[in-house]
Amino acid sequence: KAGVTQTPRYLIKTRGQQVTLSCSPISGHRSVSWYQQTPGQGLQFLFEYFSETQRNKGNFPGRFSGRQFSNSRSEMNVSTLELGDSALYLCASRTADGGLNTGELFFGEGSRLTVL
Amino acid sequence: GEDVEQSLFLSVREGDSSVINCTYTDSSSTYLYWYKQEPGAGLQLLTYIFSNMDMKQDQRLTVLLNKKDKHLSLRIADTQTGDSAIYFCALAPNSGYALNFGKGTSLLVTP
Numbered sequence: 001k002a003g004v005t006q007t008p009r010y011l012i013k014t015r016g017q018q019v020t021l022s023c024s025p026i027s028g029h030r031s032v033s034w035y036q037q038t039p040g041q042g043l044q045f046l047f048e049y050f051s052e053t054q055r056n057k058g059n060f061p062g063r064f065s066g067r068q069f070s071n072s073r074s075e076m077n078v079s080t081l082e083l084g085d086s087a088l089y090l091c092a093s094r095t096a097d098g099g100l101n102t103g104e105l106f107f108g109e110g111s112r113l114t115v116l
Numbered sequence: 117g118e119d120v121e122q123s124l125f126l127s128v129r130e131g132d133s134s135v136i137n138c139t140y141t142d143s144s145s146t147y148l149y150w151y152k153q154e155p156g157a158g159l160q161l162l163t164y165i166f167s168n169m170d171m172k173q174d175q176r177l178t179v180l181l182n183k184k185d186k187h188l189s190l191r192i193a194d195t196q197t198g199d200s201a202i203y204f205c206a207l208a209p210n211s212g213y214a215l216n217f218g219k220g221t222s223l224l225v226t227p
Contacts, residue, residue: 004158006158031213033213033214035215042217042218042219042220043204043206043215043217045213045214045215048213048214055213056213056214058214090158090159092159104149104161104164105149105161105215106161107151107158107159107160107161108158109156109157109158110157110158
């Protein structure tokens, strides 16, 4: 069974540009979450999607957005990039319909974004 | 986050046991996880414990949970150089969809 797949693995952008990251969850998983990992702030929750609906959103500005498609694949977009957006963006998927107290969360390898 | 604390570094010799500690403030957490991150990789789920358990053993891994002191630990027996990585403690809230992670403990295993 394939794991969570994220593309691209690495990318470099300049300030002001926008970026789209893609995540394909484990087959059968309908919930997809996104996390940002930086050395200073650690792992921070961005948002979570289930059945094409955003169920929860972390404390990030509106420049960060996402969506989920009918096949459960998800994308996140960051517009007007800032230097501080440089980070590893991790996608995670899970099976359960309910909250996190009902199942394991499986992470992808991440997309490493560098903003120059 | 700020509600989950871990020491930043731990160094042990190959063959010794490693103990990675985590303290937290949210006592309503139902699942408590340990993840491992190797350089350049994502997070690998190692093990987890349900909040009504005190201990869970899984091969070389032992998780201890002290709910009174809000303290979680991960013991790795017979630590190997391949265990060198960053270990994250993470708590699942009683409701909601976001894991609350510690900053991670960097484990270095020396020959």
